[in-house]
Amino acid sequence: MISIFIVFILFAVFILFFINKLTDSLCIQKEIPEERQSGVFRTINVLITILLISSFVEILYST
Template sequence: MAIAYLFVLLAVFILFYINKLTNALCVQKEIPEERQPKVFRTINVLITILLISCYVDILLNVK
């Protein structure tokens, strides 16, 4: 159970940091304001899928 809490805590940190990096990408590549929400949404969905699949993998292998 402690692994689950640790993973959730790290997942929140990872999502926060990925959003920070995405913002830096948008600034550096001068992505228009209209397209930025789509970029953030796409990256957040993909990272969330990755984190959920890692969580399931960890749960199945820890038993």
């Protein structure tokens, strides 16, 4: 149980880092103004966090 938790946390950190890197590339490519970038990052991070939490809950109750 603990090993699943540790692996999932590492996976989640990697996913969030990679998604933020892709979001930064999107903001640069689409030339999104600086004042709107924080909203874009916040929205994407909240949605990804919700997906990661729901995935963790599904894994938790399936084992």
